[in-house]
Amino acid sequence: MERKGKGKHTQTHTKDINRMKVPVSWKTIGLNYEINNTEHHTKKLSKDQLIVRRGQPFTVKVELTQPFNPDLYPLTITAETGKHPSENLGTKSRFGIPDKISRSPSAKAVWKVELEKRSYPLTGSLNLTITPPADAPIGKYNLTARYRNEETLLATLVVLFNPWCPDDSVSLSDEAQRQEYVLNEHGIIYSGSENYIRSVPWDFGQFEEDMVKICLKILDVNPKHLANAANDVSARCNPIYVSRVVSAMINSNDDYGVVEGRWSGPYSGGNEPTHWSGSYPILKHWYDMNCQSVKYGQCWVFAGVMCSVMRLLGIPCRVITNFQSAHDNNKNLTIDVYHADYGVREKETKDSVWNFHVWLECWMTRTDLAKDGKYDGWQVVDPTPQEKSDGVYCCGPAPVKAILDGETDLKYDVPFVFAEVNADCIDWLCKADGTMTKMLSDTKSVGQNISTKTVGSNTRLDITDKYKYKEGDLPHVSKLGQCSFLDMLHFSVCEHRADVPWQKVKFLSHLSTGHSPRNLTYSSLAFL
Structure with a gap:
């Protein structure tokens, strides 16, 4: 069933205009909500809020009380986001008709406006086409316009990532995949074991009422924003940064996170993880309770909730299940089990193998790693709090291609994810003289039947070969060294x-x- 935001459709932006003393030059402002939101694939989010995607134009109709003469009186528009807008940080942009704005030489994320041909300047009837740049920070913006030294609020709008824009760093060319990984509200999360895989329906609900403000609230209460709001808002132009922030904020380990994890009972004061079948009730409860974490979740809950947030923000995302998933605690890429010889205390280990573990893949470019696009595409991002990354309980984005090729020196957290699908399981005998002897080594059991939902259907898609080469499929190796x-x-x-x-x-x-x-x-x- 299609969900739609509440509120009556109106072409005239009277609510925002009435908040201010309207200058005499301005008669009406129309934001064309239905047309704009439909073209920007945000219609299901709202009928009475302008929600657009970066790198794509939207239209605004302005009626002035007198003729428009840009040669005598230029039209200047300012776009601002965050509490400390700055041209140098890309959180403030001044542009206009004609665009003779004196900007900072280091200004980032410059917007643009054009006057459509169907405008009638002599009568003061203007149809404006405004385009946020493809690298604009996402979030809530105010657009103010100045004409004849009179200023008014033109629009309050939300800007999201844009998989439909070729210049956006989350650009995804396949329309069927965009429909699945951005717009589909319903999905399947796989659980169970490698020999008995269960399909669990999950309602992502990214178009439910209030989801925009809930997801923006998640960004606004993250520790990086609380420490330095200006830099945090500026960095929201980057899906790499946003994915790490959201990964940390879905769990409650170091912040005002959404879900509190618990892996065994009792589950007093909350619900068992198996209680949940969708993200919206969890996110709504967190928001309504003033950012208090919701009890309780496990890996599939963390992943399901994060998938909803990422799809809302416009980052293509899918849920992945890895069966026989290793948790390498000491970063040696092995799962070690220690057995005590007679009279010797058994050595403790925090390494483990889970029957299944669920994470996400998010689609984005990784020009921070290579300019040739080698690591672009799917990135592992995991909100389940397992190990700290740069001092915070988050994981990724780790390029799936880097995991496949074992390039464990790349950001972010590639060694940890590599071990989840490739670690050897080794049994050691601890002797009285302090030495250890390898008893057994299992190199095959970890990382089985890595699964996700198929695009356009409810069948399971096995993507194990995206993480691990099949036996015998060794790539060409050159420039050999001896080690x-x-x-x-x-x-x-x-x-x-x-x-x-x-x-x-x-x-x-x-x-x-x-x-x-x-x-x-x-x-x-x-x-x-």
Whole structure:
């Protein structure tokens, strides 16, 4: 069922105009809500709020009380977002007709306006086409207009990411995928075990009433915003930054996060994680309770809620389930189990393998990693609080391509996600003299049946081959070097070519199922 925001449609922007003393030059302002929101794929969000996507024009109709003569009296418009708008930070832009604005040389995210041909300047009837840049920070904006030294509020609007815009860093070319990963309110989350996969319906509800203000509230109460609001709002132009912020804010471990996790009972004071079947009741409760976390969630709840927020903000997103998912606590890319010899205390470990774990993939460019687009596309982002990343409980975005190729030196959190799908499970015998002997090594069980919903249907799509090469499918390896390894580490280099730093050794051990890095010869190494 299609959900639509409440409120009556009106072409004239009387509500905002009446808040101010309207200058005599301005008669009426029409924001063309229905037309604009339909063209920007936001119609289901609201009928009486202007919600647009960056990099795409929207129209505003202005009736002046006198003829429009831009040569004598230019029209100047200012777009501002956040409490500390700045041209240099991209949170303030001045533009106009004619566009002879004196801007800062380092001004970012400059908007533009054009006068449509169907305007009638002599009668003061103007049809304006306004375009926020494709790199504008997302969020709530005020547009003010100045004409003949008289200023009025032109519009209050929300700007979102735009997968339909080729210049946006979340651009997604396939319309069927845009419909699925941005606009679809209903999905499936997979759970169970590798041999018994269950389909759990989930209602994302990203077009429910109040979802815009709920999601913007999540951004506004994040610790980075509270510490430095100006820089935080400026950084909202970047889906990498936004995804890390939202990943941290969905769990409640270090902030005013949405969901509190609990992995065993009792679940007093809240609901069991299996109680939830959709995101909106959770997000609405969090918002109504003044940002108090909702009890309780586990991985599929965290992922489902974050998927709703990301789709609302305009970042294409899908839910992923990894069966036999490793949790590598000590970052050595193995899951270690210690067994005590007679008379020896057993060594504790926090490593574990979960029967399944759920995370997200978000679609974006990664020009911070490579200019050739190698790491663009799907990125793993995980809101479940497992380990800290840069001191915060968040994870990603980690390029799926980097995980596949074992490029564990790349941002963000690639080693952790790599271990979730590739870690070896090793049993160790702890001896009385302090030494350890490897008893068993399982190189195949972790990372099975990695699954997501198929575009346009409710069938399961297996994407394991996007994370792990099939056995025998080794890519071409060149510029070989000769190395030896410390037995306990996956990538500790004792000897290497003198002209190549050890940090630049790329390990391709996982490319063939069952191959452990410690057992590799030099032929499985490539120097960058």
